[in-house]
Amino acid sequence: MKPLLTVRELTRLYGTDQGCQAVSFDLFPGEVLGIVGESGSGKSTLLSVLSGRSRPDGGTVSYLDRDGRAVDLYSASEAQRRTLLRTEWGFVEQNPRDGLRMGVSAGANIGERLMAQGLRHYGQLRQAGLDWLAQVEIDTQRIDDLPRTFSGGMQQRLQIARNLVSQPRLLFMDEPTGGLDVSVQAHLLDLLRGLVRELQLAVVIVTHDLAVARLLADRLMVMRRSRVVEAGLTDQILDDPQHAYSQLLVSSVLQP
Numbered sequence: 001m002k003p004l005l006t007v008r009e010l011t012r013l014y015g016t017d018q019g020c021q022a023v024s025f026d027l028f029p030g031e032v033l034g035i036v037g038e039s040g041s042g043k044s045t046l047l048s049v050l051s052g053r054s055r056p057d058g059g060t061v062s063y064l065d066r067d068g069r070a071v072d073l074y075s076a077s078e079a080q081r082r083t084l085l086r087t088e089w090g091f092v093e094q095n096p097r098d099g100l101r102m103g104v105s106a107g108a109n110i111g112e113r114l115m116a117q118g119l120r121h122y123g124q125l126r127q128a129g130l131d132w133l134a135q136v137e138i139d140t141q142r143i144d145d146l147p148r149t150f151s152g153g154m155q156q157r158l159q160i161a162r163n164l165v166s167q168p169r170l171l172f173m174d175e176p177t178g179g180l181d182v183s184v185q186a187h188l189l190d191l192l193r194g195l196v197r198e199l200q201l202a203v204v205i206v207t208h209d210l211a212v213a214r215l216l217a218d219r220l221m222v223m224r225r226s227r228v229v230e231a232g233l234t235d236q237i238l239d240d241p242q243h244a245y246s247q248l249l250v251s252s253v254l255q256p
């Protein structure tokens, strides 16, 4: 099996050791990679250069598309990158307001990507909206309501539906359970875990919460001051961290 994402020596620095540098890894179809590390270690910077949102200073990101072609993310055109993000990729923001269109209904939020892909049939769009609301456990009677009338947990589930409706192969997530109450977080995590398995999604998830990492990620990369200091299977890293920094992180000394 070939990797879906091949990342080599990826670097984006804002200052000395601020950002990410020399990051290399492969991500395989259906695999969930967690990026962990303390605040300021460079997790979000890495996610944004991985997902085509900001240009790296150096290094490469190569993606194997649905047709089996390797797309070099940063030599592709802006239009190609945008198409990827709308079709084969998804991005779940920490704050659902950044990932949803707050001025249109829940159903329209879900239908948007399908419309961008050329689906125009009202009945089919509506049905996709209903199906996906049910998948993320939102009452289907809320289909015409605006997201602002939803709770934070519901908004996050709607954002997930909006991303998954177009059947992406790769999903990026930045602290998806960040701003939520603990009980709401647990529910969302369960749901996410089920969907990721069922849809065989490859995921790159940034989190500072090791419990989230443990629950979702197959593999982890531990970042510190812009570099990956340790990478490996989640259980190995959390149960038997090798690097002194990972040991501190796991012993929760560094957790907020």
Ligand SMILES: Nc1ncnc2c1ncn2[C@@H]1O[C@H](COP(=O)(O)OP(=O)(O)OP(=O)(O)O)[C@@H](O)[C@H]1O
Pocket (backbone or CB within 6 Å): 014, 018, 019, 037, 038, 039, 040, 041, 042, 043, 044, 045, 046, 208
């Ligand atoms: N646009 C920017 N301009 C200048 N410096 C930046 C920018 N974005 C990030 N940085 C700096 O790069 C470093 C890494 O930030 P980043 O947000 O990637 O870390 P993080 O691990 O995601 O932290 P957090 O968990 O707090 O979000 C920080 O020192 C930050 O101040």
